[in-house]
Amino acid sequence: MRKINPPTYSLKAILELCADSVQDKGLSLRLLGAIETLSAAETVYRELGKSNDLYTIAATDAVDKWVSRGEMETLYTQTFARKGGPSRYIYDTIRASSPGGLCPLCNQRPVSTLDHHLAKAEHANFAVTPINLVPSCKDCNTDSGARKPTVKSEHTLHPYFDSVDGEVWLTASLIPGTPPSLIFSATPPVHWTDDLQAIVKNNFKVFGLGELYTIHAAGELINIYFDIESKPWTQETLKAHLLEQAGNRRRMVKNSWQAAVYEGLAKSDWFCQGGYKNVAHSPLIPPQT
Ligand SMILES: [Zn+2]
Structure with a gap:
């Protein structure tokens, strides 16, 4: 596993782009309403990520009263990551951010997708949060589906936070x-x-x-x-x-x-x-x- 630089995109900017792009105007307004909640969740994530404590973040079915988990999952696949969509360049830039195009999780296969470190099927709050989106190969993205740490020691490494290449292991x-x-x-x-x-x-x-x-x-x-x-x-x-x-x-x-x-x-x-x-x-x- 290699440490790579975290994305610098603003979650608020991503949500505004997505809100502007969705057809459902009610959803668009609810997404804008959810910005504060999602930004606060991102701040917590950044803090807990430093100490391998992301396992303490509970799964959520919705972003408060604003948007359901299903809507956030759909937002990711059909709006944020949609080819030709207004935020696709952000998806592409994060995907291209691993040096040499190598998957930072296995350090062997080429990057082909983005992996949700906290699964979007469990965590409504982190479906489009850039710090939760890690460039990965398809195999590592699939394997990561089994991650459900309940204690710190069950974590896997997070390429934006963890650096374990200082010594041979x-x-x-x-x-x-x-x-x-x-x-x-x-x-x-x-x-x-x-x-x-x-x-x-x-x-x-x-x-x-x-x-x-x-x-x-x-x-x-x-x-x-x-x-x-x-x-x-x-x-x-x-x-x-x-x-x-x-x-x-x-x-x-x-x-x-x-x-x-x-x-x-x-x-x-x-x-x-x-x-x-x-x-x-x-x-x-x-x-x-
Ligand atoms: Zn990989």
């Missing part, structure tokens, strides 16, 4: 075999708070990052094999080479899964003593003709 271990494979773990530093350790582990689990990285690592392992197979390594020189490669990859993203792969291989005596030759048996390598 993503590791990989090589499983010897023909071919070998890699399994990933979230192992946060023990000096982090218990809650933050639990949140990082929960995030890793909810978004299926272990499975995702294992699949991609199988291909990376073959690239590494072709890179090293014809060179005269000793165990020590191969280990040093792999650690150097890991270090290079950590320079951009400390918890890069590729860095975890290289480090996991360097830690494996089996791999560095010649086990890497077993990668040649990967079913992903096309048969020689």
